Amino acid sequence: MMKDVTCRVIGQVPLTAGYWALDMEAPGLAEAAQPGQFVHVRVPGLEPIALRRPFSIFGAGGTTLKLLYKTVGRGTAQMNRLAPGDSVQVIGPLGNGFPLAPQGEPLLVAGGYGVAPLAFLAERLPTKGVVLIGGRTADDVLAVAAFERLGWIVRVATQDGSLGETGLVTVPLDRELARLREAGVTPELFSCGPDGLLRAVGERAIQAGCRGWLSLDKHMVCGVGACLACVQRLRREDGTEWIGRVCRDGPVFEAREIVW
Amino acid sequence: MMKDVTCRVIGQVPLTAGYWALDMEAPGLAEAAQPGQFVHVRVPGLEPIALRRPFSIFGAGGTTLKLLYKTVGRGTAQMNRLAPGDSVQVIGPLGNGFPLAPQGEPLLVAGGYGVAPLAFLAERLPTKGVVLIGGRTADDVLAVAAFERLGWIVRVATQDGSLGETGLVTVPLDRELARLREAGVTPELFSCGPDGLLRAVGERAIQAGCRGWLSLDKHMVCGVGACLACVQRLRREDGTEWIGRVCRDGPVFEAREIVW
Amino acid sequence: MRVDLGGIRMKNPVTVASGTFGYGAEYAKLVDVTRLGAITVKGIRLQPWSGNPLPRHVEVPGGMVNAIGLQGPGVEGFARDYMPFLRTTGVPVIVNIWGTSEEEYAEVARRLSEVEGVSGLELNISCPNVKEGGNAFGTDPRAVSSLVATVRRATRLPLMPKLAPNVPDIKLFVRAAQEAGADALALINTLPAMVIDIETRRPILANKVGGLSGPAIHPVAVKLVWEAAQVARVPLLAMGGIVGPDEAIEFLIAGASAVAVGTANFIDPTTPLRVLEGIEAYLRRHGMNSVAALTGSLCMTNPATNVEP
Amino acid sequence: MRVDLGGIRMKNPVTVASGTFGYGAEYAKLVDVTRLGAITVKGIRLQPWSGNPLPRHVEVPGGMVNAIGLQGPGVEGFARDYMPFLRTTGVPVIVNIWGTSEEEYAEVARRLSEVEGVSGLELNISCPNVKEGGNAFGTDPRAVSSLVATVRRATRLPLMPKLAPNVPDIKLFVRAAQEAGADALALINTLPAMVIDIETRRPILANKVGGLSGPAIHPVAVKLVWEAAQVARVPLLAMGGIVGPDEAIEFLIAGASAVAVGTANFIDPTTPLRVLEGIEAYLRRHGMNSVAALTGSLCMTNPATNVEP
Numbered sequence A, B: 001m002m003k004d005v006t007c008r009v010i011g012q013v014p015l016t017a018g019y020w021a022l023d024m025e026a027p028g029l030a031e032a033a034q035p036g037q038f039v040h041v042r043v044p045g046l047e048p049i050a051l052r053r054p055f056s057i058f059g060a061g062g063t064t065l066k067l068l069y070k071t072v073g074r075g076t077a078q079m080n081r082l083a084p085g086d087s088v089q090v091i092g093p094l095g096n097g098f099p100l101a102p103q104g105e106p107l108l109v110a111g112g113y114g115v116a117p118l119a120f121l122a123e124r125l126p127t128k129g130v131v132l133i134g135g136r137t138a139d140d141v142l143a144v145a146a147f148e149r150l151g152w153i154v155r156v157a158t159q160d161g162s163l164g165e166t167g168l169v170t171v172p173l174d175r176e177l178a179r180l181r182e183a184g185v186t187p188e189l190f191s192c193g194p195d196g197l198l199r200a201v202g203e204r205a206i207q208a209g210c211r212g213w214l215s216l217d218k219h220m221v222c223g224v225g226a227c228l229a230c231v232q233r234l235r236r237e238d239g240t241e242w243i244g245r246v247c248r249d250g251p252v253f254e255a256r257e258i259v260w
Numbered sequence C, D: 001m002r003v004d005l006g007g008i009r010m011k012n013p014v015t016v017a018s019g020t021f022g023y024g025a026e027y028a029k030l031v032d033v034t035r036l037g038a039i040t041v042k043g044i045r046l047q048p049w050s051g052n053p054l055p056r057h058v059e060v061p062g063g064m065v066n067a068i069g070l071q072g073p074g075v076e077g078f079a080r081d082y083m084p085f086l087r088t089t090g091v092p093v094i095v096n097i098w099g100t101s102e103e104e105y106a107e108v109a110r111r112l113s114e115v116e117g118v119s120g121l122e123l124n125i126s127c128p129n130v131k132e133g134g135n136a137f138g139t140d141p142r143a144v145s146s147l148v149a150t151v152r153r154a155t156r157l158p159l160m161p162k163l164a165p166n167v168p169d170i171k172l173f174v175r176a177a178q179e180a181g182a183d184a185l186a187l188i189n190t191l192p193a194m195v196i197d198i199e200t201r202r203p204i205l206a207n208k209v210g211g212l213s214g215p216a217i218h219p220v221a222v223k224l225v226w227e228a229a230q231v232a233r234v235p236l237l238a239m240g241g242i243v244g245p246d247e248a249i250e251f252l253i254a255g256a257s258a259v260a261v262g263t264a265n266f267i268d269p270t271t272p273l274r275v276l277e278g279i280e281a282y283l284r285r286h287g288m289n290s291v292a293a294l295t296g297s298l299c300m301t302n303p304a305t306n307v308e309p
């Protein structure tokens, strides 16, 4: 049940270059949060009418809400200044998260800050598996230790080879899929990252005949389904198409639903 | 010679309720400052396009620039947050100040934050005299100690009687004028404050046949004479009228120049 | 606080602007929508409409530019999927309608007249984001006159054309619309606008152009509402840049009978209720016992000042 | 960086907007005005004019609303008091002119043609702050056509009408002006606007209405410049909400040949020079060797994306 909450910043820590982990007290919101859901943040210090910024829920325990964000523009730059005790207006939890009872062996594929919802998912899934993290450089590879602490096997690929293997994360993905296929295990894919990655993961899910859950990153305005800024063409099981609102009908969709 | 300077805040202290004294390093500006001139301040933390705010120069020594301001709106409220080391864009010194070689015995009349330029004037005038300070309440009476330290005689009037005598500052003004008249001394009036006060002081200067220097407080945009937002109808010695720009042709005018 | 907006009976003067509050249900978990004076829903045409490609919006100083392109479920879809919830609110429902021909507008009006719970129609003749319909109708007084007359014949529902702001003389449109049978007038819609990405040298919006909304347009809206009020014989619903009670009160003083909160909903969904409470407090503080006392109370004589240059 | 603005030969594409830079001298102590592409001065009519009572401005989100009312020294006063300094700058001087009749405009143009150092005339037919002259001329294509033709006959100086933004179709005005003999076009002027003090229930500006300027109007200006560029055969001077290089570059991409910095001068007088340096850097970075390469370089095809809804 979504709420408009005044959160109190507990603290934030810089991770790799440009990435931050932000913890807030979000009573009434954090308790309800599910992996794959997101929050809509009114960034303090921007003009009063600046749009809210959406962020996946990176973690939630008790009344604590955790975000992981990358500094990419003026809103996130402003967020760098948040200090313990600051108040932040947050609406959430929003959208529909990942299913928590997978039918196959979970295989997580993250690109950049896409690790955020997957780290929360890894915490809440009943079974552990492999998580693949891709990034341009080592700096874009986050939360490795968190996954490992939870008992997940982490494989990393960076485009410049500065961490893990060199290349796109689809290379270890294809290897994992081949391994599972050979082992006769049906995987279930969960992914969050840029559209290119999601599309690649989705294609593989369809090819492998398994489910592939993709969390889309669309620019948003209202975050609740009221403005129609974040729409995505979708396909029903019967093949008919419809236009969904990523904020309300997603952000997580099954690969077959999406009409790219 | 006006300059656009990046000043560094040295510090600020709250005075009476709502009033603050702000000290900044303003090299190249402070040295040139004359009493009655003002500076145009770009308040940090307002939107990038917020207009500058004009403030009289309260004092200048070496490269230090002193302002005294009252918190009246969003710009001055934002100024309350300035802390040592902060950068502030300041244009100044602007306008024409008070004459520093009075022909008569200087009599200063301040209303509220109008003490600011008069305190600086008191410091620079070759002869000391009496300064009359009026305010609504005791909180609006500033800089008494500063004037006294310089050897000036201070008389205070507040409308609610919370400090000095009760009533308008024109009451002690008329008493002083009568005293000087009886003593056969020609006064020279210097005033800064709300229009009502300036008008009253100006009328008395004309009546007394002495000079009366009035510093006008008009809302400003450019501060340098470029926008024509701050105009005032004025009279030349030959009686013809013209429209002056308070920021450039003032803010100090002689009582007879002003067509109210 | 009651207001009669040309037959739309509002218990208070605050509604939401079309397109910024979905179909009422979306924000209902965050805001007590039953406290609104009316709920105005997103633009509807006869058939479902898919709107413009993405990106559909961009943030700019003082607001945003949008080119949603009037995506909507069509009359049937709206009546089926969204009216049931709206009826439960007990709040008047204003449906924003559009079409690409006079006939389509009329047909939409006719059909909605038969839908239980629809309290009034806001005729969108000023959307800058669709090629046909919208702004093309709204910027020619004769077209407005003809369209309003046609729709008038198709419905008995209160009819409220929403005027285009990008005209030199809004009064011509006020007269045209009210003479053709409008019961109320809404203004303003977004201002036609464009934002270019200087690195790609392409328009940011897929639709190239869009509509500017938010505080940036408030002073423009006040001017138009005030000007419209000079000749309006029907009540005005004002919008454009309301972020709190003050901007709403400005509109009422300028001549509006009611106000709509738009873009601000996206940032703070409680804005309409804050506006409502602020208007109540203002009326109390000024000893006024109705919104009507505030409407058009602008005093045009300046106080005696020494301000002649 | 050279630009030929319809016969006004600018060494770079950056000037200042009329009314925001006085007569050049006022900011000369803060800014090296000799680096500007041109200096555009405050509106001048035949005789001295005292403008509107105070208050003449009010700050609003994203900008300001002004109603200076075209105070000025008249042609003779301008030539006598301000041209001597302007001539020393070596920079083209564009004089913004107005009148209350076609004859007055023509007479001002005629007289200024004889003043040494005047490089071009910007015809202000779009000021929202004076009753006669200004916006009344600018919102009727026939009036624009007739006025421009009349002034054309009175001068050989480059003639640049400044169009009103509050029209549904700017293209009509572009065509009217260029067919009547305009050498260039300037846009946009401020948007008609109003601000009400809700405590006194009076308009804040003594003139009641004024013109909105600043970043708030930038996306509106870009749209109008782009639209004007579709039909313009003469160069465009664009302005409205420039605060740094980016907004200026947007205008150039949209189709402007030169740009003018307005309201931003008041906040940061170095803006025109920052804009200039930013354009230079942009051209270098993109391997372009002239402003002309940027002018109108807007690419209207969207990149292939998965953004169809």
Ligand SMILES: Cc1cc2nc3c(=O)[nH]c(=O)nc-3n(C[C@H](O)[C@H](O)[C@H](O)COP(=O)(O)OP(=O)(O)OC[C@H]3O[C@@H](n4cnc5c(N)ncnc54)[C@H](O)[C@@H]3O)c2cc1C
Binding pocket: A038, A051, A052, A053, A054, A055, A056, A057, A068, A069, A070, A071, A072, A073, A074, A075, A076, A077, A113, A116, A117, A216, A217, A218, A219, A220, A251, C059
């Ligand atoms: C459902 C969802 C979950 C997200 N989760 C995360 C996360 O966990 N961590 C993280 O770092 N980022 C996340 N993002 C992206 C994040 O919202 C943007 O990086 C952020 O809004 C950028 O704001 P800015 O002001 O710094 O950038 P600017 O570019 O200055 O923003 C300008 C406008 O564009 C929007 N915008 C810019 N980039 C994006 C983007 N990639 N997605 C959506 N809107 C964007 C902004 O919200 C704003 O309205 C998520 C986005 C969505 C839609």
Ligand SMILES: Cc1cc2nc3c(=O)[nH]c(=O)nc-3n(C[C@H](O)[C@H](O)[C@H](O)COP(=O)(O)OP(=O)(O)OC[C@H]3O[C@@H](n4cnc5c(N)ncnc54)[C@H](O)[C@@H]3O)c2cc1C
Binding pocket: B038, B051, B052, B053, B054, B055, B056, B057, B068, B069, B070, B071, B072, B073, B074, B075, B076, B077, B113, B116, B117, B216, B217, B218, B219, B220, B251, D059
């Ligand atoms: C020459 C001159 C010298 C001044 N010296 C001092 C001084 O020494 N100390 C001091 O406290 N104040 C002084 N003022 C007044 C000071 O400029 C205003 O109090 C200040 O601008 C208010 O800003 P704000 O944002 O807090 O108020 P807001 O009301 O939020 O400001 C809104 C707008 O109105 C303008 N404005 C509001 N009040 C005034 C005012 N009284 N005069 C001019 N513009 C105003 C602001 O600059 C701004 O553009 C002086 C004004 C002038 C013209």
Ligand SMILES: Cc1cc2nc3c(=O)[nH]c(=O)nc-3n(C[C@H](O)[C@H](O)[C@H](O)COP(=O)(O)O)c2cc1C
Binding pocket: A227, C017, C018, C019, C020, C042, C043, C066, C068, C070, C096, C124, C127, C162, C188, C189, C190, C212, C213, C214, C215, C217, C239, C240, C241, C242, C260, C261, C262, C263, C264
């Ligand atoms: C995202 C968005 C969608 C809109 N959709 C519509 C619409 O469907 N029909 C309509 O008449 N106006 C629409 N508008 C215009 C608003 O109803 C309103 O007139 C305008 O936004 C000005 O108000 P504001 O500044 O408070 O947002 C839309 C505005 C926005 C921002």
Ligand SMILES: Cc1cc2nc3c(=O)[nH]c(=O)nc-3n(C[C@H](O)[C@H](O)[C@H](O)COP(=O)(O)O)c2cc1C
Binding pocket: B227, D017, D018, D019, D020, D042, D043, D066, D068, D070, D096, D124, D127, D162, D188, D189, D190, D212, D213, D214, D215, D217, D239, D240, D241, D242, D260, D261, D262, D263, D264
């Ligand atoms: C204080 C002020 C005075 C102005 N005076 C004039 C004028 O005399 N003539 C004119 O054509 N435009 C005048 N303008 C309009 C500007 O030249 C410019 O078109 C407008 O402000 C938009 O640009 P901006 O947003 O960068 O300010 C004036 C604008 C301001 C803010």
Ligand code: FES
Binding pocket: A219, A220, A221, A222, A223, A224, A225, A226, A227, A228, A229, A230, A231, A245, A246, A247, A248
């Ligand atoms: S962001 Fe408004 S509908 Fe999704």
Ligand code: FES
Binding pocket: B219, B220, B221, B222, B223, B224, B225, B226, B227, B228, B229, B230, B231, B245, B246, B247, B248
């Ligand atoms: S403030 Fe611009 S002329 Fe005085």
